[in-house]
Amino acid sequence: MKFTILSLFPEILEGFFNSSIMSRAVKNNLVEYNFVNIRDFAFDKHRTCDDAPYGGGAGMVMKAEPLAAALDSVNAGQTRTVYMSPSGKKLDQKLSLELSGEKEIVIICGRYEGIDQRIIDLYVDDEISIGDYVISSGEVAALVLVDSVYRLCEGVITKESLEEESFQNALLEYPHYTRPEVFQGRGVPDILLSGHHAKIEKWRLKKQLEKTLANRPDLLESGQLSDEAEKMLNEMVIQEEGPNGYN
Ligand code: SAH
Numbered sequence: 411m412k413f414t415i416l417s418l419f420p421e422i423l424e425g426f427f428n429s430s431i432m433s434r435a436v437k438n439n440l441v442e443y444n445f446v447n448i449r450d451f452a453f454d455k456h457r458t459c460d461d462a463p464y465g466g467g468a469g470m471v472m473k474a475e476p477l478a479a480a481l482d483s484v485n486a487g488q489t490r491t492v493y494m495s496p497s498g499k500k501l502d503q504k505l506s507l508e509l510s511g512e513k514e515i516v517i518i519c520g521r522y523e524g525i526d527q528r529i530i531d532l533y534v535d536d537e538i539s540i541g542d543y544v545i546s547s548g549e550v551a552a553l554v555l556v557d558s559v560y561r562l563c564e565g566v567i568t569k570e571s572l573e574e575e576s577f578q579n580a581l582l583e584y585p586h587y588t589r590p591e592v593f594q595g596r597g598v599p600d601i602l603l604s605g606h607h608a609k610i611e612k613w614r615l616k617k618q619l620e621k622t623l624a625n626r627p628d629l630l631e632s633g634q635l636s637d638e639a640e641k642m643l644n645e646m647v648i649q650e651e652g653p654n655g656y657n
Contacts, residue, residue, distance in 0.1 A: 411563045412442040412514040413556050414484045415549075416477070418459060418521055420445035422549040426556070435566045444484065448472075451479035460522055469523035477518065477529050484516055490535050491516040494551035495524065496544050498537030501555060503577040505538070509555075510562035517555065519548030580634035582621045584614035612642075619643050 415423055426432060427443050435441040452459050452473075459477075460470040481491070490512050499505070509515060518525065518534070530537065540554045561567050576583040587598045601613045619642055622629050630643065 411440070411510065411512070411560060412444070413560070414444045414446065414489070414514060414516045415519065415552055416446045416448055416480050416484075416517065417519040417549050417552070418448050419547070419549055420447050422547065423553065426553050431566065432560065435560060435563075438565070440563055440565050441560050446480050446484060448476050448480045451483065452476040463523065471523050472521060472525040474526040474528050477525060478533070481516070481518075481529070481533050486516045486533050489514050489516050491518070491533050492536045492538050492555070493518045493525065493530055493534045494520060494540070494548040494555065495537045496539050496542075498539040500539050500541065501558065503558070506558040507562055509559045515559075517552045519552045521546070521548060579636060579639065580629045580632040581618040581639065582626060582629070584617040584621070615639060615642060616646070619646060
């Protein structure tokens with residue numbers, strides 16, 4: 411999988427690609443990347459990449475010409491091209507999984523008030539938002555997208571780790587514990603020390619359901635729960651509310 415990222419501040423991106431699991435994926439040729447500095451494609455004397463908005467208003471807009479030249483230099487017309495934007499469709503695990511099937515994606519990082527609309531109209535296949543808030547650097551948003559996508563590419567992370575994660579099967583993940591056994595007077599749930607795998611799995615599923623019910627009940631309505639999860643959830647709700655729906 412190749413990530414081609416267009417940015418005015420590519421130095422922000424370097425550390426991520428040079429660290430931890432990503433650097434290993436790059437070394438093992440599972441991931442390739444290319445940073446394109448949009449300023450290298452601004453050809454006026456001051457290498458201007460932004461200008462005031464037509465119609466007035468606050469802030470500056472990223473100019474179309476340098477962006478178009480940068481996009482043409484990486485053949486964006488032939489590649490799935492994404493613009494990180496708070497007004498895009500919201501990123502979720504399903505979209506990340508879909509993008510992980512691409513051979514290459516081109517990502518445009520916005521700055522200031524964003525980019526000239528004509529670039530979106532002419533080049534962009536997907537406008538993607540990382541959530542309902544505004545940040546000032548498209549680079550940070552792009553890294554969120556890259557991180558959620560590359561880890562789903564074959565060989566980056568074990569299948570087992572991916573299967574147990576949040577949002578897989580429409581549930582949030584169960585709680586984790588590691589050594590020491592007692593920390594600030596708090597122990598580890600006995601069941602996790604029992605070595606009884608079937609019981610541990612059942613406990614974990616219960617914890618997933620409890621957490622999802624408390625934090626993201628909307629996920630439970632997706633119709634993607636396993637039969638076992640559905641059954642356990644019904645038991646939990648009955649215990650909580652009584653058989654008639656109330657106590
Ligand atoms: N004026 C814009 C915000 C621009 S923020 C608006 O109100 O919609 C500057 C850049 O940061 C954007 O161009 C975009 O690339 C990035 N950005 C900010 N918030 C984002 C979000 N929630 N998701 C994805 N990208 C975001």
